[in-house]
Amino acid sequence: MKESLLKEKRRAFLKGGFALGGLALLSPEKALSSSLKIQDKEFRIITGPYLQTNFGNSMSVLWITSKNSSSWVEYGISPDKLDQKAFGKSSLGFKPADRLNCIKLENLKPGTTYYYKIVSKEIKDFQPYKLTYGETVSGSTESFLNPDAAKKEVSFVMLNDLHDRPKSIPHLLNLDKDNKHDFVFFNGDIFDYQADEQQIIDHMLQPCVDNFAKNTPFVYVRGNHETRGQFAREFPAYFDHVGYTAFSLGPVRFVILDSGEDKVDAHPVYAGIVDFDKYREEQAKWLEDEIKRKEFKNAAFRIVMMHIPPRYSGDWHGPTHCTSLFEPIMNRGKVDLVLSGHTHQYKIHEPAKDLNNYAIVIGGGPQEGTRTLTKIKANHKQILLSMLDDSGKEVGAYSISKK
Structure with missing residues (x-):
């Protein structure tokens, strides 16, 4: 395909232009809801878990909750015995207490199937000297194979x-x-x-x-x-x-x-x-x-x-x-x-x-x-x-x- 034709096709695809700062313009009926609307009164897992990895005998488990929470992953090599627990990476001595959860399971055995469950405990109130927890929610037990590199x-x-x-x-x-x-x-x-x-x-x-x-x-x-x-x-x-x-x-x-x-x-x-x-x-x-x-x-x-x-x-x-x-x-x-x-x-x-x-x-x-x-x-x-x-x-x- 000639370069000029390729450029025209891409311009046609991007028709509608851009606003200042690179914000594309779409008609109101195509506009997506504000992310603020995603938060509701019920404490729940909005989506997840989903897995990502760099294949270094670790697996990152990610999920999103409707409110801030203390979260962890329970896991093990048997679906009936999730005897290990992992938390998100601490920063300056603080464990994560957010809606976006990314917890890395490390030092996994090559070629081994692991079973895991995500757990989140709602943070209802966060005062300087008192943190109040609410409901605890969890996902079903899932599995993944940690590949042998x-x-x-x-x-x-x-x-x-x-x-x-x-x-x-x-x-x-x-x-x-x-x-x-x-x-x-x-x-x-x-x-x-x-x-x-x-x-x-x-x-x-x-x-x-x-x-x-x-x-x-x-x-x-x-x-x-x-x-x-x-x-x-x-x-x-x-x-x-x-x-x-x-x-x-x-x-x-x-x-x-x-x-x-x-x-x-x-x-x-x-x-x-x-x-x-x-x-x-x-x-x-x-x-x-x-x-x-x-x-x-x-x-x-x-x-x-x-x-x-x-x-x-x-x-x-x-x-x-x-x-x-x-x-x-x-x-x-x-x-x-x-x-x-x-x-x-x-x-x-x-x-x-x-x-x-x-x-x-x-x-x-x-x-x-x-x-x-x-x-x-x-x-x-x-x-x-x-x-x-x-x-x-x-x-x-x-x-x-x-x-």
């Missing part, structure tokens, strides 16, 4: 560019419902922009909880649309991690890059309150160190996950900045595969001589007929990738053999 094969699926279409989550996942995966990967732009808490719950968290996230963790990289809107700065609090990182699982070293916005920082819609250029430069320095790590160099395969692809997404500032910063480093590091979204045009790009020495796979979306589910399996000999459209038809396949 040295396992021989890793399997996961990728969804991207859903743009506030929560029904796409179960629809796409059901295309591969008979297979088990180590994790589900969301590659950005799950939302149009960040409006409030209710949007995050209704359009992502609750569909994940209903379909897989109580038992299978998800990995998430922010897209450029998640950087927009009045709630964008609160957005990371609903996840265990938002930003760049790396982890190893089985034969693969995974690297997550946060590609940020696609426009220049000085664009009027951002009103001078963003600095994505510096943020990407910070990641490039980190990536230079990452490709020197033994975990990276000794991995059978190296997969980079980033929303904006380092090529094939037009000549806007964000994509070209990603290319100039990351492509040389990824080439030197002998990256095997980059998984991206952003363009809304699914495509498998093979390595290009004297440009990118790695394959770039771009998932589609968000409209019916253009949505995709990308399935990836990797062992010590090869990576196998299959891309399905939303009818279940395979629209792309690719394999990478160990060199």
Whole structure:
């Protein structure tokens, strides 16, 4: 597709413009309720639990309550004996006492199934010398498998560019419902922009909880649309991690890059309150160190996950900045595969001589007929990738053999 046509398609998708500070304008009937309305008189678990992890023999359990609470997780290796208890991370000597709960279960045994239950005790009144508790609520007993980091094969699926279409989550996942995966990967732009808490719950968290996230963790990289809107700065609090990182699982070293916005920082819609250029430069320095790590160099395969692809997404500032910063480093590091979204045009790009020495796979979306589910399996000999459209038809396949 020609660059000019691609730009026109993206402009058409973003039709409606932006308000000062990057707040997208929508008609009143599409506007989401204020996050303040989510609080009610009844103390309850609003959503959760949902799991996230970096696969370092730990698992983060997250959930949201309607009021501030003291919360913990009871867990163990038998559903009838949850004999261990974990609390949220203390800060300056204080345990968390909030609505947003993220509790990390650590020092887990590799290849072991754990059973767990979330518990929250309402904080009714908080005086200087007297704290009054209210009702205690708990979830049902759930389970997850803590994978062995040295396992021989890793399997996961990728969804991207859903743009506030929560029904796409179960629809796409059901295309591969008979297979088990180590994790589900969301590659950005799950939302149009960040409006409030209710949007995050209704359009992502609750569909994940209903379909897989109580038992299978998800990995998430922010897209450029998640950087927009009045709630964008609160957005990371609903996840265990938002930003760049790396982890190893089985034969693969995974690297997550946060590609940020696609426009220049000085664009009027951002009103001078963003600095994505510096943020990407910070990641490039980190990536230079990452490709020197033994975990990276000794991995059978190296997969980079980033929303904006380092090529094939037009000549806007964000994509070209990603290319100039990351492509040389990824080439030197002998990256095997980059998984991206952003363009809304699914495509498998093979390595290009004297440009990118790695394959770039771009998932589609968000409209019916253009949505995709990308399935990836990797062992010590090869990576196998299959891309399905939303009818279940395979629209792309690719394999990478160990060199």
